[in-house]
Structures are given as C-alpha cells and as structure tokens.
Amino acid sequence: MQLAAASGLMSLVLFLVALAVVAFLAGGYWMTSRVKYREPPRPRPEEQPHLPPDGAVHEVRENRESQEVPQIPKGGRPLTPYELTNMDTRPSASKDRPRWSKGSSGSFGGGGLGAH
Template structure:
C-alpha cells in the first residue's frame, strides 16, 4: 500500500525534469538566434540573379574531341600533370552520336566481347 501512494518526492522529480527540458528548449532557441545574427543577411529582391536579355539559356548537344596530349621525344622524361596545360576540347567534325556495336550490351562487365 505504501508503494501505491502518491509521493511528493516523485512529483518534485517530474517537476525538475520538466523545468530542465524547458531550459534546454529555451537554450536551443537562444543559441539559434545567436547563430542567425552572425550570418550574412538574405539578399534583397533587386540583388537576385536576372535572366539574360536574350532569354533563358538552352541546352546545346554536341560531340566534342579533346586536344592531343603533347608527345615527348624518346629518352626524355615524361611530363607531369603540372606541366600539362588545361586540356581544352573542340567540337567534333562528326556530330553523329556514337553507338554501341551490335550484340554488345555497352556496359562494363556486361558479358559481351565489346567493340572489336
């Protein structure tokens, strides 16, 4: 019977837990407001990006060829990646899309012989 009776100690414990949770919640709001005050302000509507005068940019599909890697003479040391320039690409003369060979799945490990 004694265990079933309401205890003032249990009520005090629940009250302290509730106050602790409220303190954590208030601390979270305070910390969030502090972090937001240190952030840069949101851009104004006039600072937002604008469309170019000619309208939205459209996708361009084209096949491109990479530039040739410079060849070195026999006996010279190989070039390091730092000695190579930014390898640009140029539009390919043939704009036909490359296709997989017939009878090949076209994927790595697909089981076919590949393009021979």
C-alpha cells in the first residue's frame, strides 16, 4: 500500500523528465536552425535553369548493339572482368526493335514457359 500511495517525489521526477524532453526538443530545434543558417541561400528566379534557345530537347530513339566480346585464342588465358570494362555500344543498322519470344515475359522468373 505504501508504494501505491501518491508521492510528491514521484510527481517531481515526472516533472523533471517532462522538462528534460522539452529541453531536448528545444535543443534539436536550435541545432537545426544553426545548420540551416549556414547553408547557401536558395537560388533566385533568374538563377534557375532555362530552356535552350532552340527549344526543348527531344528524345532520340535508336537501337544500340554492344561490341563483340573478344575471342580467346585456343590455349590462351581467359579474360578477367577487369579486362572487359568500358565495352561501348554503337548504333544498330537494324531499325527493327528487339522483341521477346512469344509467350515469354522476357525477364528471369517472369512466369512464362520460356523458349522451347
């Protein structure tokens, strides 16, 4: 019964905890305002990007094909992934868009029957 009785000490502890939470939140607000004050100012309207004089840039659609992987001579050492870096692509002569086989979603694990 003694522990369940209202105590002035318990009220003081709860008040101090609430005061600590308020001080913590106020400190966070103060730190945030200091960081924001040190940031560069926002760009003015005249500093915003503008369209080029020719107008908007339009999308270019083209098929690209990759370079061939170098062939290893018989008895030669296999190439490492580091030797195959920067394999560029070039525009394809074909204007046909590549399509997946019929009945396949084209992705691994897509649920289709696959190429049979």
